[in-house]
Every structure is written in C-alpha cells, then in structure tokens.
Amino acid sequence: MVKKAATSANRRTDIVSAAIEVFAEIGYYRATTAQVAERAAISQPYVYRFFTKESLLVESLEVSWQRVLKAFQRVIESAPPEHLEIGLIRAYEEITASHRNEILLQMQAQTIRETPIREAMQQGMSQVKQLVQNAFQQAGFADANKRTSDFLARGMLCNVSMAMDMPDLMVKS
Numbered sequence: 001m002v003k004k005a006a007t008s009a010n011r012r013t014d015i016v017s018a019a020i021e022v023f024a025e026i027g028y029y030r031a032t033t034a035q036v037a038e039r040a041a042i043s044q045p046y047v048y049r050f051f052t053k054e055s056l057l058v059e060s061l062e063v064s065w066q067r068v069l070k071a072f073q074r075v076i077e078s079a080p081p082e083h084l085e086i087g088l089i090r091a092y093e094e095i096t097a098s099h100r101n102e103i104l105l106q107m108q109a110q111t112i113r114e115t116p117i118r119e120a121m122q123q124g125m126s127q128v129k130q131l132v133q134n135a136f137q138q139a140g141f142a143d144a145n146k147r148t149s150d151f152l153a154r155g156m157l158c159n160v161s162m163a164m165d166m167p168d169l170m171v172k173s
C-alpha cells in the first residue's frame with residue numbers, strides 16, 4: 001500500500017509539472033486537461049482522479065509560490081542584513097531562470113477572475129510580501145514597508161523583462 005501511495009504522489013507531482021508547462025505555454029483558458037495528460041504521459045481520466053482544471057491551476061500556483069517562499073527563506077536564514085536585499089534579488093533571478101514557466105503562470109493568473117485562482121494568487125503574494133517585510137524589519141531597515149514595496153515592484157519588472165525577452169528593462173545591482 002505504501003508503494004501505491006508513493007506512486008500516486010509521484011503521478012500527482014507529474015501532473016502538476018505538466019500543467020505548469022502547458023498552462024504557461026498556451027494559457028489556462030486554451031489549455032485542456034487532455035493536453036496536460038498527454039504531457040504527463042497519462043490518461044485524461046487519471047488527471048481527473050486528482051484534479052479539475054481549476055484545482056490543477058490552483059495547485060500549480062501554490063507550487064510556484066512555495067518555491068519562491070522557500071528560496072527567500074533560505075536567503076533570510078543565511079544572509080547578513082547588509083546582503084539581505086541583494087540575496088533576495090539573486091534568489092528571484094535564479095527562479096526566473098530555472099523555473100520560467102512558473103513565473104509565466106503567475107503572470108497569467110494575475111488576470112484570471114475565478115475566485116479560487118484569485119485567492120491562490122492573493123495568498124501567495126501576501127505570503128511573499130509578509131516574509132520580505134518581516135525580514136527587512138528584523139534586519140533593521142527603517143524604511144521596511146517602502147523597501148518591501150520597491151522590492152515587489154522590481155520583481156514584477158523582472159517578470160515582464162523575462163517574459164518579453166527584454167533584459168534591458170532591468171538595471172543590474
């Protein structure tokens with residue numbers, strides 16, 4: 001029974017990974033669960049065993065937000081205050097380079113109005129904002145709220161720069 005549970009968990013992960021790719025490449029509204037199933041090399045009914053299309057997007061977004069949060073948490077735990085902000089910037093640049101589809105997915109999801117998707121985006125962004133703001137405050141930054149806002153704005157510009165293949169939009173730190 002343990003082996004079957006492990007296999008189900010692995011297949012679930014495979015489905016989410018495939019969904020991230022498919023949704024990022026062709027968009028949530030144009031994508032189908034059949035395309036996700038094909039990319040994951042499984043049957044469409046097996047996708048439905050775990051997800052609806054909407055819950056699959058929500059799960060995909062949660063995976064992408066957790067990646068950002070974990071990367072930022074690693075920086076916060078290891079960087080001295082004077083290197084905190086640049087460490088967070090570098091961590092995010094690494095994510096945009098190595099997990100581009102997850103960032104593209106987040107960008108698309110910003111415009112989707114369905115409540116569960118909107119809530120997943122709001123929760124993810126709120127968690128990132130709170131984590132960064134707390135880190136800036138604990139590092140003793142007098143302007144932690146403004147720096148957090150600027151940091152998030154820079155991240156959004158980083159996303160646009162990456163999505164549009166316009167690296168000249170970004171000024172290197």
